[in-house]
Amino acid sequence: MSSPTTPRTPLWRRPFSLIRENLRAYGIITASTYGLLIVGFVIGLLFPALPAARAAALATDGTADLVAAVAASAPLFALVILAVNVVRLSLLTIVLPSLVVPFAGLAFFAYWLVETGVTLVQSTPLGWVAMIPHSLTVLIELQAYAWVALGVFLLGRAWLRPADVGAATRRAGYLRGLRSLGILSIPAFVLLVVGAVWEAYSLLYLVSPLSEMLL
Numbered sequence: 001m002s003s004p005t006t007p008r009t010p011l012w013r014r015p016f017s018l019i020r021e022n023l024r025a026y027g028i029i030t031a032s033t034y035g036l037l038i039v040g041f042v043i044g045l046l047f048p049a050l051p052a053a054r055a056a057a058l059a060t061d062g063t064a065d066l067v068a069a070v071a072a073s074a075p076l077f078a079l080v081i082l083a084v085n086v087v088r089l090s091l092l093t094i095v096l097p098s099l100v101v102p103f104a105g106l107a108f109f110a111y112w113l114v115e116t117g118v119t120l121v122q123s124t125p126l127g128w129v130a131m132i133p134h135s136l137t138v139l140i141e142l143q144a145y146a147w148v149a150l151g152v153f154l155l156g157r158a159w160l161r162p163a164d165v166g167a168a169t170r171r172a173g174y175l176r177g178l179r180s181l182g183i184l185s186i187p188a189f190v191l192l193v194v195g196a197v198w199e200a201y202s203l204l205y206l207v208s209p210l211s212e213m214l215l
Contacts, residue, residue, distance in 0.1 A: 011186070012186075014183045014186075015147070015183050015184050015186055015187045016187075018154075018180060018183055018184060019147075019150070019184075022150065022154065025150060025153055025154075026146075026150050029146050029149050029150050029153060030143070030146045032110070033109075033113060033142050033143075033145060033146045033149065034142060036110055036113035036114050036117070037113045037114075037116060037117040037120075037138070037142065038117060039114055039117060040113060040114035040115060040116060040117020040118045040119075040120075041117040041118070041120055041121060042117075043114070043117070043118055044117060044118035044119070044120070044121030045121055048121070048123070050118045050121075051118055051119060051120075051121040051122075051123065052123065054115070054118055054119045055119070055123075074200045074201050074204050074205075075200075077200035077203070077204065078196045078197045078199070078200035078201070079196070081195075081196040081199050081200055082192060082193060082196035085141060085144075085192050085195070085196065086189065086192055089112065089145065090144075090145065090148050090185075090188065090192070093105060093108045093109060093112055094106070094108065094109045094145065094148050094149060094152055095148065095151075095152060095181070098152040098155060098156060099155075102155070102156035102159050102160055103152065103153065103156040105149070105152050106149055106152060106153065109145065109149055113142075120138070129207070130203075130207045133198075133202040133203075133206045133207060134199070134202070134203075134207075136198060136202075137195055137198055137199040137202070140191055140194055140195035140198065141191070141192060141195040141199075143191055144187075144188040144189075144191035144192045144195065145188070147184045147185075147187055147188040147191075148181075148184065148185060148188045150184055151180055151181030151182075151183070151184035151185060151188075152181060154177055154180040154181065154184075155174070155177030155178060155180065155181050156177070157177070158173040158174065158176050158177035158180070159173050159174045159177055160173075161173070162174075162176075165177070
């Protein structure tokens with residue numbers, strides 16, 4: 001008599017099963033994600049010239065012009081935010097370097113977190129008011145990036161130590177690590193969608209009216 005087939009875990013539950021299996025690594029990465037942002041924020045408070053320089057850099061590289069061009073339409077604004085968060089940060093900063101060198105994306109991500117913390121320091125009362133709704137955006141998006149970073153960590157670990165994931169070769173470990181990264185990318189993408197929608201609509205319909213009242 002054949003044994004009954006074990007039911008497959010539903011797709012939506014697989015990321016959470018993976019997190020439970022790697023709870024210690026997840027906790028360290030999440031704490032480091034928020035902690036490095038706070039470090040950058042404190043640095044920005046202590047050295048006000050740094051946030052001013054970051055603001056000037058954003059104006060110079062065209063970021064401010066891009067925001068101004070799409071900010072009139074909330075759906076378009078949200079789509080641009082999502083594209084930037086998925087492509088520039090998640091893929092180019094965290095994932096792609098780690099596909100070539102184990103854990104490399106984690107170092108780039110750490111640098112980005114400190115730099116972003118510096119950028120969040122505001123120089124005007126209106127800017128600090130805008131940070132009230134934007135703080136939720138930061139919390140949501142950083143959690144998404146933490147899931148991507150966990151996937152990158154699992155990829156690197158499986159690549160360097162394939163026996164830990166039951167793989168016979170580094171190539172097999174690499175493929176299993178890619179699978180884990182893909183699984184964790186699902187909830188990360190969902191959170192980035194939520195974060196982009198909240199950021200776009202809160203800036204247009206909360207921050208803008210509030211700024212008009214305060215001006």
